[in-house]
Amino acid sequence: MAARYIQIKNAIKKQILSNTWQVGEKIPSERELAAEHGVTRVTLQKAMHMLEQEGLIERIHGKGMFVTRAIEDDVFMLNDGTSDSVQGFSREFREQAKISSRLICHQLLPADKTVSRHLEINEGEPVHFIRRVRLIDGEPVLVEDSWINRSVIPVIPSKILEEGSLYEYIEHTTSKKIKFYSSVIEGDLFGDELAGLLSIQPGRPMLKVSGVTKLEDGTAFNYSFSYNRADKFKIKNNWVGK
Amino acid sequence: MAARYIQIKNAIKKQILSNTWQVGEKIPSERELAAEHGVTRVTLQKAMHMLEQEGLIERIHGKGMFVTRAIEDDVFMLNDGTSDSVQGFSREFREQAKISSRLICHQLLPADKTVSRHLEINEGEPVHFIRRVRLIDGEPVLVEDSWINRSVIPVIPSKILEEGSLYEYIEHTTSKKIKFYSSVIEGDLFGDELAGLLSIQPGRPMLKVSGVTKLEDGTAFNYSFSYNRADKFKIKNNWVGK
């Protein structure tokens, strides 16, 4: 049972996406929407603040709330922290396109200094190391290296790595939600090895995203690097003041 | 007079940064901190949620709130939406390093289709076009192109563009705060022209950030592209669930 403000957020989001109001049009006031959904203003505000963060509405003090123009897209948008939950690559894109994975490597390795620091475990402790090439509609678009905390998931079926969603598998086996994802975005060029895995020329631009993913109880379970073809991905970011 | 939760956020942030608690240590509970600052839990929670978003603390249901390890840095972090306000390049970095600008171009141009759409004005309406090279400690690190709504700031002194902070100038002359910044991050390679302006080799990687900046009354006043040397900048992103 999701929180009331999440339900309301999704309900209003659905209304916006189904063009209940025109772009730029004023939507009902907080007080009206609160009454309509049978909640107080504070609860409704939590929902609306999320929609503002997601870039669907604009809130203007003294004026009201307005529908924002939806952003058009030619390339894929990496998760920018505007959805309810961290999806992971598979869940993020499987609605939009046929995604698949090629498992390059899966073994247990002792954690080095960097990995152990990010996973908050002792250096030398064995962790899963996984390298996968991810494909969208059969075309390789990124290489992802993951170091995964073995105490969170002792075994990872290869089937999951090749066909399923790892995050879904983890949420299922641990019965805990994913709660936190901290990432750093950098630009770089593809070198020979990674370019080879993606069948592209070395020297092409990449968006490198590295980060740590945690469960709701604070356990860090995944430290990852993904090397994305810059011609296939963008990252959107909304900043809302106050 | 800033809101109470902003003051409290900054006060606790200061405590964290001055090592009042160790990294990983539990800080006082919401109820304690609320009593200490003389506010209710909801108000205190707004402050703590911001600190969580900024990556300074971790909130774990049933356990408490914990200080997060501060991130170490070798390169400059572009604004990731975790500060109170959009600073702009000058304000963002002038505490950390000697920043300066080289004004390449400043003229009025009719807005083309893209610019007019982002600034929410009519096509053909004249806008400021500004190209600047930004330097950190005397080294050119990025090229920024800005299209600025002339109805928001009719004239822009060249002195501001070369020495001061444009955003500060705009907040001052309009007496409105900057409220919204929506950006898209892409990776690319430097071509001859931009590489020449930065005195680097063409083909080096860039982080391209484009976006729109708005005032608190919803007026879009700046549409910009910045071409950042990827070896000088990173972008940090925190995602917190729910």
Next chain:
DNA sequence: TAGTGGTCTAGACCACCTG
């Protein structure tokens, strides 16, 4: 069981915008 964060209510007052 006691303590923690997560959610929600039913008000209130303020700051801002428009006619």
Next chain:
DNA sequence: AGGTGGTCTAGACCACTAG
């Protein structure tokens, strides 16, 4: 003046974690 979002109070109950 009337409507809008922004902030805040003083409670309440729930869900999760620990000993």
